[in-house]
Amino acid sequence: MKKIIVVNTPKNWKFHIPEAEIVSAKDYLTNPEFTTQKNVRVFNLCKDYSYQSKGYYVSLLAEARGHKVIPNVKNIRDFKAPAVVKIISDEIDELIQKSLHKLTGTEFVLSIYFGQNVSAQYLELSQALYRVFQAPLLRAKFVFKQKWFIQSIRPISVDEIPETHKEMVNQFAIEYFQKDRYVSPKTEDYVYDLGILTNPDEVEPPSNKEAIQLFIEAAQDTGFRVEMITKTDYHRVGEFDAIFIRETTNVNHHTYAFARRAQSEGIAVIDDPDSILRCSNKVYLQELMTVGKIPAPKTIIAHSENRHTLAKEIGFPMVIKTPDSSFSMGVKKANNKEELEKILDTMFEHSDLLIAQEFTPTEFDWRIGILDGKPLFACKYYMAKDHWQIYNWDSKDKNAVCGKWDCLPIESVPHGIVKTALRVASLIGNGLYGVDLKEINGHPVVIEVNDNPSIDHGIEDQVGKKKIYLAIMRSLRHRIEDRQNAAQQKVLQHERDMFL
Template sequence: MTRLVIVVEKASDWGSYYPSVDVVSAMDYLREPVGADDERTHVINLCRSYKYLGTGYYVSLLAEARGHRVMPSVRTINDLRRRSLYGLDIDDLNQKLTHFLPAGGRDTTDFGTLVYFGETAYPALQDLARQVFEMFPCPLLRIEFERERVWQVASIKPVGLHTLDDAQEDGFATALDSFSRKLWRKPRVRKRSRYDLAMLVDPAEQMPPSNRKALKSFVAAGRELGIEVDPIGKNDYQRLAEYDGLFIRETTASDNHTYRFAHRAEKEGMVVMDDPTSILRCTNKIFLNDLMVSRKLAVPHTEILYRDDSRGMKEVVERLGFPLVLKIPDGSFSRGVVKVEDEAALAAAASSLFQHSALLLAQEFVYTEFDWRIGVLNREALYACKYYMSRGHWQIYNHGAKGTAKSGGFETIPVRDAPTEVVKLALKATNAVGDGLYGVDLKKVNGKPVVIEVNDNPSIDAGVEDVYLGEDLYRRIMQEFLRRMERKRLGIGR
């Protein structure tokens, strides 16, 4: 069971609320004896100030030393103090402020709103409040806006509980009640696990990286090793700090919640796959192509097309010829990939795809009966598959088929039976990316392998990638999580 501790600087700060055994003064918390505590403890630090070396700062600092999950963390306190970080973390939000700010007030040049655990009294600003809370997890924040020609975030500051008026106290109480209930939402199993691993999934995803049976196998494999694997969704962001690690099993993108989860997990010092660096490197095919080329790894002949550059497009055609393949940089599962046979088809496809990206990849067309997929974990080959093209189609997935996307067959074999040169190239490709879990797609062209792409979130489906290794595939991945989490606990590197 989770123990909740609400820390206030002075007892009078809680005077407007019902007494609670969860509420303690900062001095009482700081004076608590340090000892072995089997309870999972969450601390909500509501001190008046988090000034460096002040009372509120020490509450968060010693909470972390005691192994308690505290909000705000010392990292968050430091991030809020460094104004220069605002531009890095919320630059994209500034561009959207005109959509969030309430109507009216044309002559207003400044405006502010309180955020309680990611909630605000202004419905139009709710999405902004949530995003700011995700970046700076702090119980009470005030976002200040200012306008010259356009609205900008002027500051994000912690706020003391003692400064709230009656209406604000009501808003805070409601948000605290909702937030604290989330901490106990799932009771722990009777047998305490050594580690807790969050597995991010989306049950509604049409083409997830793991099917339901595979997800159950991950849970079972973790339990064998003393890891409680807890499936979570995109609305569980606030719970993330409860866990020792994060395993992302939904299709990743650098512009959605999967990247925010990975980034937050890394900042919290958790073990995470996919890590945010791998997501950034793998989900953009332009970056990935340049990375492979810079490492002198074999890839199909590839050119970059730029929007509104018709001359450049003609030159690309002269170099590649027809047919050629157009790709948007962040497509997955064969989506956003078009084969064109002539200039008219190229112009039509480019016009459509340029609506999604300012740059496109143009790649020589290379047909093979199947693609190789080599699964790699921590720089070692894990599994080997052949993915055959969809019947009557030039890709593995045929999104033009009626109904759901249709895919070709597959053949899963021992890694030792895969061509040595294919496995070696796959390992070189992943070494350029990181040391996580990857799936490398390759083709053999004129007898030599070339890298098509590196997937940071590879498919691991029951009945496909696990055909040869069976349950041992899931066990090996969980063993790697266990190894990394134990090393984290000991304070040593990977």
């Protein structure tokens, strides 16, 4: 990916960065060559980001052109928002007090150069502020009133760097632009940057280690430079062209925050936040399927007002689910009224609404993987040994926690199963889904729709092999390029309108 450093006056740029082209703000804004360029990363080091200044327009037009820009317009707005500065000050308060506790005055100014400071004792604080505001050159002012607070933070220009700092700043700049996420020994092979979000400590991740490695290989074959990221990399979302979430998702969770931030910055993301929001809540899914006339087991949204009529309306056995249950956790079976009351008492402590569903025993559940409105894989998941669910988390035998499985070619799956899966997935969105269904008396019924479906090497990829991984990576690349093309068309139309 081409790197451009935009400054007001290139002749004043004294640092030697061979990996990047130095461009004036005027040239970047007015030269039509930059309008049509793709796969560009812009580092906006203009001296002024105020509204309608050249610095502001560099970031604004960079985003319109589909260029990756640091800082983006959102970051620039944050500099001007006292509320944002106060929130950040509160969030890192412990670090601020720890870093500045030896100071004896009432004011302190911290210069942050490419995420670093000339004094090592302020490195951690400098990195924390850079993660939030994402401007290569920053200056923060702190004041002491019983304790230290951030009074203001703003970007600075190269002209504001003291002469005594410039030698170290030059080294910081070299390190910054040589980071792996910007430079690769195979730069010519990679067009985009992909972050794969995982949790190394997750007990039941949606993809095993072998599958993650296959995703990495498929991404590289598709033109991605890949970096594995974790929840601590939230501040770096804007550095990537695409984010692929391979950690169990939930709305009240950092996975949703990652997806939401990626979407707001125009970054391709699987799973997208809308899919996470819709699939994570079974109350929403049930209402959606009812409105869409999707065949499903008899289901009632349970609450405190109707809890005493559930037994009569559904009968026993009855399945009770928490709205955000996954991997069979948060799902209980009541065989009689006494069990039902105990289950409801426990679950209502955590949610005002629950799902009550008729028990529909089958030997196995179907899982149809869907990507971009097309079937991706098909699996049969058999019930765990001597259990009514795929997972038996109470089993003392570790080998019996999960049932067996079969992966089948899509064409071998009953037509009604695939058709129904595609139909319900289309109500959610156009992402990556796993639709769970049962076949009752020859008819498909939908149990639930999952975003972030399990894709493990040796299970879901038994039939599709590497094609599964390549399809997902190609989908991410298409999403990037579709957005770039749309942004390009807007810019060209705007420029045509200006000359009419």
